[in-house]
Amino acid sequence: MTKINFIEFNGVEHSVDVDDGNTVMEAAIKNNVPGIDADCGGATACATCHVYVDPAWAEKTGEAEEMEKDMLDFAFDVEDNSRLSCCIKVSSELDGLTVRLPEKQF
Template identity: 75%
Template structure:
């Protein structure tokens, strides 16, 4: 189990417990965190679960694989610390992880 903090674009923070083996996206969906839509259900096919991994956490989270990098091309305002939350598996090592949610593009 890991405590994950989701920070909305407006600064509102949501800290929740996410079970090991789930993804950061699944934790957000299960707890109705606004800003993570996950239209594809976690299949790495839509980029609607795009997050920015907080400074100091990128190494623990690990790099994006090629399929995820390709899908990030469809996200808005992609940065070096951009990840799809459906591709980040929760482990004890991620206890305290913070992810920022990008501004919604309509």
């Protein structure tokens, strides 16, 4: 199990454990973390699982692929550390990963 920390826009923190191989989006949905909509269920097709990766973790989560970058065009308040959480795969390397959630996913 790998620990992922979500910080809602209002500051409320959620720390969840998830099996490796899940995505960060699935970690949120399976643990009822509010603030991740995931309309399309993880198809990189809707941009409603937008998160900000804590800069300390940016290197380990890697860079967004082209399709994810394109899809981020449909999110709001996109920053350099913006990612779609359905595109970040959980592995033991990411144990303790912290992501912040935007004000809303639209």
